[in-house]
Amino acid sequence: MYSILLVEDEELERKFLRHLVENCGRPVRVAGEAANGKEAVELAEMLNPDIVLMDIRMPGMDGLEATARIKAKNPAVEVIIITAHGRFSYSQQAIKNKVSDYLLKPVQPEVLAEALDRVITGLEAQPPGVERFLATAPALNAAASDLVKAIRYCDAGTARQSVNRLVDGFLSETGHPDREQLAAFAFEMLVTAGQGLLAAGAGEVAVSSQQNDLAREIKNISSLPGLVAWAEKVYRVHISWVQEHNATGDRAVIRRVQEYMRRHYSRGVTLEEAAGYVHLSPAYLSRLFKQKTGSSFVEHLTALRLEGAKELLIASDQTIDQIATTVGFKNNSYFTAVFKKREGVTPSEFRARGQADGSRA
Structure with missing residues (x-):
C-alpha cells in the first residue's frame, strides 16, 4: 500500500481528491492533507509519503516551490502536479522516465487512475541504491x-x-x-x-x-x-x-554595494565582505561590478578613499598621516604614492593649493 499526501488550498477540491483516491481501486491510501505549500513541506517530512498530489496554484508558497523543497528532502517521492492552467510540465519525456506526472483540473477519475498506475510502476521498479541517495548523504x-x-x-x-x-x-x-x-x-x-x-x-x-x-x-x-x-x-x-x-536586479545590487562601500570604505571593506552583504560569491560580484561600472571593486574603493581624503585635506587640520589612516590606507607612504598617481600632486601640495584658493576667495 502506497501513502499519498494531498495538497490543495480549496477544501471542497481537497475532499474531491480524497474521494477520487479512496475510490480509484489502486493500492494507495491518503496519509494526510495540506492546505498550502508550507503545510505540505512540513507534513511530507513527518509522513514520508510515497506520492504527493500537489496543486500548483496556492497562496504563499506555491506548489512548485513546495515540490522542490519536498524532493530536496526526499528525492524518491513521486509528485503529481495538478493545475488549472496546463502551463507546468517538465515535458512528456520526464513522465516517461517515471519521475512525475501532471494533471489538469478538473481531475477526471480515469486520468488520475492512469497517473497513479504510472507512478506505482515507477516506485516498484525503482532500482536499489538510488531511491534515497540524496536524502541519506x-x-x-x-x-x-x-x-x-x-x-x-x-x-x-x-x-x-x-x-x-x-x-x-x-x-x-x-x-x-x-x-x-x-x-x-x-x-x-x-x-x-x-x-x-x-x-x-x-x-x-x-x-x-x-x-x-x-x-x-x-x-x-x-x-x-x-x-x-x-x-x-x-x-x-x-x-x-x-x-x-536579471539586468535590472544586477544594477540594484551594484547600487547597494556602492552604498555599502561609501559607508565603510574607511575601515577597509573587502570584496568578500561586500559579496556577503548582497549574498553573492566574490568571483561573481567582481565580474558584475566591472561589467556594470567599468571599474574594478578595488579601483572604486580607492577612488572613494581619495575623495574622502581630499575633503579632509581641505576642511580639516588633521595631519597627512591621520588622514591616510582615517580613509583606510595603512601607511602615509602608500597613501601619498596613490594620491599623486591619481591627482598629479602630493596630498601636501593638494592641501596647500586648496588653502590658497580658499584665501583668495
Missing part, C-alpha cells in the same frame, strides 16, 4: 545546495564543482549505474537546478520552458560521460537564463 545535500546558489548567482565555477561532487557521490552510491539509474539521477539534478531559477526569481512558466528540452534529452543518457556532458549543459542553460533576465 549529507555531502550530496550540501553539493545540491551549492548548485542552487551557484545558479542563482551565476557562478559557473562553483556550479561545475557542485555537479562533479554530485556525480561522484552518485557513483559512490550506485557503483555502475544502468540507464534507469542515470535517468533518475538526471531528473533529480534537473529539479535541483530548477530551484536555482526559483531562487533567482523565475516563475513556474520560465522554469518549465528552460527545463523541457533538457528533460527530453534524459532518454539519450546511456553512459557516465553522457551524464556529465548533459549536467554541464544543465547548469550553463540555467545560468544563462538568470544572466539574461
